[in-house]
Structures are given as structure tokens and as C-alpha cells.
Amino acid sequence: MHDYDAGSDDDDKGRKGKGGKKEFDCPTCNANNPTDEPIKNGDELRCNYCGNDFLVSFTDSGRMKFKEL
Secondary structure: OOEEEEOOOOOHHHOOOOOOEEEEEOOOOOOEEEEEEEEOOOOEEEOOOOOOEEEEEEOOOOOEEEEEO
16 A cells, blocks of 8 residues: 655646646556546545556645555
């Protein structure tokens, strides 16, 4: 089991906006995964490329953290 901390980027995918983040970069294979719904704390996400599942949480500063399931 791994915990990954996705650092914030300079573009919108690394920031929590009004609608929340709508994409994530897989911490295992680095593939970009767009989502239909905004990503929220406690969501379970699956990478569309490598198939790994992650539990998402957000730090106080808005950074996404991934816990491999």
C-alpha cells in the first residue's frame, strides 16, 4: 500500500477551483485521467490506463493525496 502526494502544478489541474478538480495524474503510471465529476475528498478513483485504484484526500493547502487500494 502506497501513499502518494500529488504536488500542485501551475495550471488548473493542480488547483482546487469552484468546481473542484476534474482530472488527475496517476501516481503509478503518470497518465492524465479526466473525470466527468469534480473530485472530492474520499472519492475512489481508477486510472483508465494502468487500472490501479486510489482513495483521494486533500491536504489543508488543497493538494491531492492518493492512497493505493
